[in-house]
Amino acid sequence: MLSCWIIYNGSLTSDKFKDQAELLQGAAEQAGVQVELKRNYDVLIDLANTVEYRPSFVVFLDKDILLAQYLKNAGIAVFNDPDVIETCDNKAKQYLQLAVSGVPMPETIIAPKVYPAFTIRDSGYYERVLQRLGLPMIIKEGHGSFGMKVYLIETEQQFYDKTDELRGVDYVFQKFIATSRGRDIRVNIVGGDIVAAMYRHSETDFRANITNGGVASKVELTDAQRALAIRAAEAVGAEFAGVDLLFGENEEPLVCEVNAAAHIRNIYNITGVNVADAMIAYILRRLA
Ligand SMILES: Nc1ncnc2c1ncn2[C@@H]1O[C@H](COP(=O)(O)OP(=O)(O)O)[C@@H](O)[C@H]1O
Ligand SMILES: [Mg+2]
The missing domain is CATH 3.30.470.20 (ATP-grasp fold, B domain)
Structure with a gap:
């Protein structure tokens, strides 16, 4: 009999994540697969030991990429592939x-790495971005879901405030598709x-x-x-x-x-x- 782990993030309090895992659990059980729901921290990423029990596959609903990679390294089939998740x-x-x-997508500029204790405000860099994309524009953080880290920037003031705030963070500038x-x-x-x-x-x-x-x-x-x-x-x-x-x-x-x-x-x-x-x-x- 095939077995699987369905892994979701255990630190998030919203029911959405557990619910998603349970939808998959239902589908897997209906297909005759033995299922174990796991929070990411239920698995110890113990580098001195490989996982003791190996399920036939893992459905990885979390973004704990290092855990996904650890399981893949142990020879377990992980879906999606950890590289894709990353x-x-x-x-x-x-x-x-x-x-x-x-692929056609909005014009996008990846923000340069700026260390939080420093600034490139006077370098002319941001003016180039403004000139290239114009306002309003979208600023989007690298890590974010549910629209929470996507900002519509309508004024230069908002633009400079946001770029200041996001020093140290991965983000992109993007054309706003009105x-x-x-x-x-x-x-x-x-x-x-x-x-x-x-x-x-x-x-x-x-x-x-x-x-x-x-x-x-x-x-x-x-x-x-x-x-x-x-x-x-x-x-x-x-x-x-x-x-x-x-x-x-x-x-x-x-x-x-x-x-x-x-x-x-x-x-x-x-x-x-x-x-x-x-x-x-x-x-x-x-x-x-
Ligand atoms: N360049 C854009 N122009 C217009 N609307 C956008 C643009 N990028 C994102 N959006 C809007 O913001 C929403 C969230 O953006 P998205 O990139 O999907 O981030 P998230 O991961 O938070 O869902 C999209 O579903 C879309 O409605
Ligand atoms: Mg989205």
């Missing part, structure tokens, strides 16, 4: 890779196939994230949206991906981001598609 976990790193594949204000599309992909998609729309915020007030509905994807979502997941190597698409000029799709551990509850409620079933079926095919 790439997606840092938006700057992710955009760097998306750019290599040439045609997509408050709306985007989430596409869930499993093993290169589109499994479900939803349209997200907010009346109250430029961000369409549901956690941020966005409302989701069913959507029929255009061919261009389908093709781009698949290309984006492939560009970062994600077997499981939640791809966010923006609406550019003439509704041309642009990649907003690829999530390696996309939440699947909302899309289940909206579309009736349980992405977890597809994820487990994919893993079982891979391991067969």
